[in-house]
Amino acid sequence: MPIRRICEVADCSFFTIDKNHRLVSFKVEAQNELDSFLIKSPSIGDLAVEIIAQKYRKNFQSLLIRCFGGHSFSIVQRFGIENTGDILLQIIFTPLFKAGQADQVLCTLINESDHSGSLKMLGEYSHLTSHELRAPITNILSLSTLANYQQLESFEVAKINQLLNDINLQALKLDGIIKMLNSMMHKPENEDLFTALSEKTDTNHIVLVDDDVITNRLHQMLIRKHYTEKKIALFNDPQIALGYIKEHQPDLILLDLHMPEIDGWKFLHMMEEHQIFIDVIIVSSSIDPREKLRAKSFMCVKDFFVKPLTAEKVKQLLED
Template sequence: MPIRRNCEAADCSFFIIDKNYQLVSFKIEAQNNLDSFLLKTPSIGDFAVEIITQKYRKNFQGLLIRCFSGYSFSIAQRFAIENTREQLLQVVFTPLVKAGVADQVLCTLVNDNDHSGSVKMLGEYSHLTSHELRAPITNILSLSTLSNYPQLESFEVAKINQLLGDINLQAVKLDGIIKMLNAMMHKQEHETVFTEMNEKADTNHIVLVDDDIITNRLHQMLIRKHYNEKKIALFNEPEIALGYIKEHQPDLILLDLHMPEIDGWKFLQMMEEHEVFIDVIIVSSSIDPRERLRAKSFMCVKDFYVKPLTSEKVKQLLED
């Protein structure tokens, strides 16, 4: 199990607990000073709750039960250890899911005095996913159910606009949380500078390649709102798009990255193999800096835009 190997390589203690609350694997690091937390030295097959000191047993058991329901937790517990300064121990509960069900629980214990950075990040990540992330998602699900808004049956424009505004507000919150999670996992990097686009009299013929038909149509509507004269071809199948591009030689390609079968990376490789030298703008939901850096390795890629496209981005793209 990769998680187990990672834990074994890390400088921390851990327990893997099955549905019967028995230990199936564990590792104890001496420097973690767990004497105040553990009642005895554990053995495979022990009931996890019974090895925990009575003082912390009830709380541990409650969190373990909830973790088997699919929740993640990170708690900090301070211990007064004899002949040492006060110790802060981080206890992290993570469900290990198999076939959509929490099959085991990974309980990681780390002395936060020595590992504050990584453990705090894990705790913050767990809190954001379990609490902050779920709130706007549930709100969006509720708002998108029109049956909750009987007053909209008359299709009043003002009411519909209000509903769309509410949905947008929750989506903005959700997007902000996702960006926070991504920033926690990646160090801040300098903005990747792409090469300038090929010199052309105008960008009149644009090809959109995205497996999401709705996204293609939304981007088409946005471009035509400001540039109605543009010729725009939509493709949700990359292979067909490449055939069209080879034959018609458009001025610009807007390309999604994460598509089934032929993803954006493979599509760029196919363009190079067929010696198709047309400017490409990546338009992706990804905010992973590694993907932005990878995109820069393709000479035809001139920029990387994060979805959704906006009027400002479209003007910058087609006017600058």
């Protein structure tokens, strides 16, 4: 589990709690620092509230129930430690989803005095929310627009539309939570990093480079729905895509960032090494502003779009 890996790397304690409020897994660092919060050493199968000090049980139980409802919480509690003074303990409740429902809750405890461990954990957590969680959600958001396509006209469109609408609402809710969590790690952007970088040129031949086959097909369908005359080439292998680009010199490349073996950053460096000067639009699930800033350092990158592509984004891409 990626979140457990993060907690094991960072200097913090954590408890994974199931729907019956029992411990599934845990790790406790510096037990003596938690003595004011925990009344005993935990064991697998323990009721979570039974290891918590009596004065904190009611609030802990309330937050745990709300977290199983899909909400995330972060609170800071001051504890007095004998002979060492007070410590500030950050307690984070995070729902872990399975099949669209909160299946478990991760309770993480971080000693605020340990800034290096906290920052490392928060950085990796930011990457987790930006990529591993958002990637499948962007596909759900894209799939929810399929009712626009003619292929569905022979089916019961009303029922399909209702189903897709339900999927879209849930995806938007999850996406909003993830964006909120990510915004806690970074300052909001104050300006558009890609304003007026280049003059508008005709875009008739487009190459899509993304290791996710579904994403490529969805983007192809979306572009062709509004621009049937465009020539579109799809590649889930960046190395093969580079060979095609060298030979055919397309007008525009839509490039994903996080791909195995050859990621988007390496692909951009390979383009520079081969002296390929073709406009690139980054299309990524990432909402990390540091990656948008890094993308701006490449002369060929003209914009950075966050997945999923929409009709409005495609129009901006090909017309505005």
